Amino acid sequence: MSKSTQYPTSESIQFLRLPAKQERYAVVIAEPTIAELISAQPNFPLLVKTPDEPTYEIRATPNMGLGMFAKRDLKTDELILSERPVLVYPEGFRSSNPPGGPNDRWKIGDYRAVYLDSSRINHSCSPNTIADFDFPSFSFVVRAVREIKEGEEISTMYCGLAAPKSSRRQLLAFCMDSCSCSVCTNYATAVASDARRLAIASYSEWTVVKYLAAESIDPQKLLEDMxxxxxxxxxxxxxxxxxxxxxxxISGRLSGMVGDQKLADTQKEKAHMFSQIRASYTRAENFVKWLFEPAESMPERLGWAVSHSKDFEHMWNIGFRTQVGR
Ligand SMILES: C[S@@+](CC[C@H](N)C(=O)[O-])C[C@H]1O[C@@H](n2cnc3c(N)ncnc32)[C@H](O)[C@@H]1O
Structure with a gap:
């Protein structure tokens, strides 16, 4: 695959053209600094990875226009597609007379993209895939987050989902009047679903940090809650x-602390798999790493520890410092 070519068109915009699919090119409208950063990656652009066997087809849904459907059974973590965009553009425009004054221009980093196939993936409040943008290959990567059966619709999330239905409706109003997904249309389970999502939201990162910093910490109780x-x-x-x-x-580490090594190993294996699915999961993993142990004492990738006193001390110190810092 040939190296990317940049076509400067003005002081503020550059076009970066990359092979996309079937003679089409990805057109990226970006500020020069961003275009340079993208194309300066080693061996850029890396090849787009594709699954060995076709994984999906695009066809009509009963009520959401077109959608993407599984062509065969798919395993958790399986690659469904990687795709270069046909167009990437900044969310705002630079102009000599913008509404907010001369400095009202797009923020670096806020871009949107259009894809031939990925743009057909409909939203679900219980999505079966996770998507991330892979910069080295400049492609959108979609992976299964649980098993998907042949013929099942492939879905993604357009908004945060740890919120009750009414809040999700507001978050989705930018592109739909009401969500037709199985969660939003199942009235029998609506109350229980809202309660579970509110409970998930209440366990935010900082709640965990505060909990860990509480004087009365009981690892067994925390493990049960987790x-x-x-x-x-x-x-x-x-x-x-x-x-x-x-x-x-966290639950893996706590299982180790309370002596349940079997559960610790199961959670560790699962956590590792999920950390592969999406780069941002690695960020979550790093956050937890930082939360529990200072970087210099982390020989292992996941840093699983079973030493109660050592971990407990770090949880306390780091949790407390963080709480004060905020
Ligand atoms: C990115 S497109 C997805 C593909 C689209 N169905 C099509 O035919 O091209 C987003 C649009 O699909 C529809 N859509 C996606 N998910 C939906 C959902 N859960 N409920 C209702 N409409 C949905 C909405 O019209 C939304 O604006």
Whole structure:
């Protein structure tokens, strides 16, 4: 694959043209600094990875226009597609007379993209895939976050999902009047679903930090809460939430602390798998790493520890410092 070519068109905009698919090119409208950063990556652009066997087809849905459907059974973590965009553009425009005055221009980093196939993926409040943008290959990567059966619709999330239906409706109003997904249209489970999502939201990162800093910390009680929170994620189909791998990691460490090595190993294995699915999960993993142990004492990638006193001390110190710092 040939190296990218940049076509400067003005002082403020550059076009970066990359092979996309079937003679089409990805057109990226970016500020020069961003275009330079993108094309300066080693061996840029890396080849777009594709699954060995076709994974999906695009066809009509009953009520959401076109959608993407599984062409065969797909495993958790399986690559569904990687795709270069046909167009990437800044969310705002630079102009000599913008509404907010001369400095009202797009913020660096806020871009949108149009894809031939990925743009057909509909939203679900219980999505079965997770998507991330891979800069080295300049492609959008979609992976299964749980098993998907042949013929099942492939879905993604357009908004944060740890919120009740009414809030999600507001968040989705930018592109739909009402969500037709299985969670939003199942009135029998609506109350229980809202309660579980509110419980997940209440366990934010900082709640965990505060909890860890509390004088009365009881690892067994914290572990039970974490496991319940994970069951809530699974019941709601929210494995895509950033909190899921984070709780997997914390509950794994706590299981080790309370002497349940079998559970610790299961959680560790799952956490590792989820950390592969999306780069931001690695960020969650790093957050937890930082939370529990200073970087210099982390020989292992996941840093699993079973030494109660050592971990407990770090939890206390780091949790406390963080709370004061905020
Ligand atoms: C990115 S497009 C997805 C593909 C689209 N269905 C099509 O035919 O091209 C987003 C649009 O699809 C529809 N859509 C996606 N998810 C939906 C959902 N859960 N409920 C209702 N409409 C949805 C809405 O019209 C939305 O503006």
């Amino acid at each position: 496991l319940q929170c994970m069951r809530n994620h699974e019941d709601e189909g929210l494995e895509t939430a950033l909190s899921y791998p984070m709780f997997l990691d």
